[in-house]
Amino acid sequence: MSATNLRDRYLQDSVNTASPAKLLTMLYDRLILDLQHGEDALNKDDRELANDKLNHAQEIVLELRISLNVEAWDGAPGLANLYGFILTELIGANISRSPERVAGCRKLIEPLRDAWREAAVAAAAG
Numbered sequence: 001m002s003a004t005n006l007r008d009r010y011l012q013d014s015v016n017t018a019s020p021a022k023l024l025t026m027l028y029d030r031l032i033l034d035l036q037h038g039e040d041a042l043n044k045d046d047r048e049l050a051n052d053k054l055n056h057a058q059e060i061v062l063e064l065r066i067s068l069n070v071e072a073w074d075g076a077p078g079l080a081n082l083y084g085f086i087l088t089e090l091i092g093a094n095i096s097r098s099p100e101r102v103a104g105c106r107k108l109i110e111p112l113r114d115a116w117r118e119a120a121v122a123a124a125a126g
Contacts, residue, residue: 021120028113031060035106042099054094054102061087082108 018026038053065083070076086105093101 019120019124021116021123025113025117025120027060027064028109028116031057031064032106032109032113034060035102035109038093039099039102039106042093042097042102047097050097051094054090057105058087058090058094061090079112082112 034053034057038050038057041047041050041053061083065080065087068076068080068083070080086108089101089105092098093105
């Protein structure tokens with residue numbers, strides 16, 4: 001088995017065995033990574049890479065939005081609206097080739113990632 005196949009299998013096993021809280025933090029981590037790479041690609045005028053990374057980021061935001069239970073807690077509708085705003089901004093950033101708009105999305109997402117990570121650690125601690 002090649003190194004690439006082993007890595008892919010490891011990643012798939014990690015996803016399959018992760019708790020819901022861990023999956024959420026993994027999605028946020030990957031979203032931020034995609035935003036960083038997309039922003040860098042736009043700054044380097046690498047349109048193809050930027051498009052790839054920003055489209056993947058949009059897919060993650062869409063997954064976060066779809067999986068959000070808006071009736072589970074009072075803040076959920078606001079979070080759903082924020083996801084909608086970020087999705088719109090990412091589409092606009094991709095079309096207009098704006099690294100600034102991508103950076104703005106990343107600045108909104110990073111505190112959310114940190115908060116979810118803290119919540120996951122607190123929940124795991126009991």
